[in-house]
Amino acid sequence: MTADAGSPTGAARRPPAGTAKGKRSLGSRLAEGVSGGLVRVFLIVVGLFWLVPTIGLLLSSLRTPRDLAASGWWEVFTQPSQLTFDAYEELLKNGDITSSLVNTVLITVPATVLVVVIGSLAGYAFAWMEFPGRDWWFLGVVGLLVVPVQVALIPIAELFGEIGLFGSFLGVILFHVGFGLPFAVFLLRNFFAEIPRELLEAARLDGAGELRLFARVVMPLGGPAIASLGIFQFLWVWNDMLVALIFSDSGSQPITVALQTQVRQFGNNIDVLAPGAFISMVIPLAVFFAFQRQFVSGVMAGAVK
Amino acid sequence: MTSASATGASPAPAAPKSRKSVTGTRRTVAALFLLPAFVLLGALVVYPIGYSLVRSFYDQSGDGFAGFDNYQALFTDDGIRTALKNNVIWVVFAPTVATALGLVFAVLTERVRWGTAFKLVVFMPMAISMLAAGIIFRLVYDQDPDKGVANAVWVGVHDTFAQSSAFPKAHPGRESPLRPAGGGAFITKEPVRTGQVVTLPLVGVAPDQMPDDAKNAVAARPEDGRITGTAWQDFTRGKGVGKLGGVDASELGYAGMKIEAVKDGKVVASTTAAGDGTFTLPAAADGAQLRLPADNFKEPYNGLDWLGPSLVTPAIIGSYVWMWAGFAMVLIAAGLAGVPRELLEAARVDGANEWQVFRRVTVPLLAPVLAVVTVTLMINVLKIFDLVFIIAPGSSQDDANVLALELYRKGFSEDQPGVASAISVFLLLLVIPVMWFNIRRLRREVRR
Structure with missing residues (x-):
């Protein structure tokens, strides 16, 4: 798009020496207008490409199984009367789905809080305490950033089996915390290290001990980084399927696993899958739209993960 | 521990430490702050690495030493070889396509007023689970052009150029001439x-x-x-x-x-x-x-079999690009914001057209960002599991197989933990260069 629209612009734009910017020829401005128009059309088409799949899911979730089997979701544009909340009503009567939604919350919230708290403690220690080999230990944690979760699946499954954590909420939560910590420590240590020394010294002179310093000065100042980390970890755990697939059982499975079991019979279960998937997306999307800035800065910092 | 002298304990005059403890911490306090993180990291991340490494040299029951047999299976087992081949396709195409699209979007959105809205739309899929994305794309790729939007569009385009026949099932009746x-x-x-x-x-x-x-x-x-x-x-x-x-x-x-x-x-x-x-x-x-x-x-044209054996991997890669192009776009746009406008303007004044400015100025200046984005996506793609697991129907899951999926099958449904451990060690080996690069980059920063 840039290529074919660009060359006429460039040719027309090559000005005689000294031509001011405002005096460009009509032709060059025309060419620019055309290329601007092409860019707009291209971006609109791409935007539709990105929106249509999600809209398809939403509209599919608002139709009856009979309509779904008979025709495509786009038929609702000509027959809006097909729209119905029946599938959602059915879904909320489905005990497996509702309890798995609760399970998702029961897994996600503790896994997020624990990572933030434990990561902050360690991040602060790495940033402001003195102990032998501090920076080497920290580099060791950084090295763990890219360890694939796959490495731990079999060993931890056996470990949890032996100590009776297999299938429990705690097991799933602990696994998420373990693999969330390298990023948490990395992000928070770097952020805490930027806190001006004077602030900490002033608090120290007021007689604050290490724990008080941490709770009253470091944690509040670390707000932006903690928010980024919290959102990142929240979405990561909420959206996880693989870890829960292995470590949860039918009593502790989150929504992703509950829906996954229905995928095998995709065509027959679409009336459960479409609204279920949409419900599972609502919270992450709300978090995403509410905290875009923190999310983006988390993504930036996490580019190494 | 011995390395402490290089960083902490003995003050190096060349690099004065600015982050000396303000409280004169006792080591026991530091240990208490670090203990929870170290225990969890040790038990859940470090220990499994060692365990997998050892386990990969033992046979499936775990009793007998097996040498490199499990690693040999990586290259002889048909399932793993398909997975390996598909992983190569994934690692080559998914990150480059996502990064290229991200670059194009980042550059073009700068020219329209509603660029932010566009970015939001493209970035949004990053917030949803791969399971949800998988269900979304199962719908998109439905074979029936009356239900799957991909084939609806494809058949529409196809029939615009090629006349479809009107009488697919017509045939002579009884006593026909x-x-x-x-x-x-x-x-x-x-x-x-x-x-x-x-x-x-x-x-x-x-x-x-x-x-x-x-x-x-x-x-x-x-x-x-x-x-x-x-x-x-x-x-x-x-x-x-x-x-x-x-x-x-x-x-x-x-x-x-x-x-x-x-x-x-x-x-x-x-x-x-x-x-x-x-x-x-x-x-x-x-x-x-x-x-x-x-x-x-002729039977009417029915579109492509997106999730059939030959197209299933490209189709799933398409859904991955849908999810992650926004990630590339946002990082590249941030990099682009740091590019001095005067440089681009100077190139234009020198007579470069927009393509030349893009190719000769913008892209070289963004090279470091593009490298980080591509490498990040490569690591991510190496571990791809959910999308393949959900989108590939049972009939073509063997053809869509990837290493992470094969590991899951071998380890948790085929009861071959030895081979599964070898796969996991193999995955770990592939990310070690990146691990090393991260540590080196940070060591310079930490020493400041």
């Missing part, structure tokens, strides 16, 4: 003569499938020096066949049916039936047999 001519075509049993009226009755087209311009069939009139006739649906609804081989008023003509006159294997004349099914052929067709070519009876 037509016989199959091979390849799906039908031909008259007898040669036709000028002045003769030919009947070409067929059956088998569902009423709602008839072309919109089909009218009630009319019996053709004989004409001197020409051949006339009717091609129609010899079937009266409710009564079955009206008059067998005769044109009944309630029966519909095969509007648009192609008819060829064939003499000695050569087409000497051809025509198309009108709305009422009538057609006329010139004298040249005298003594020829009339053939209804196979084009008339």
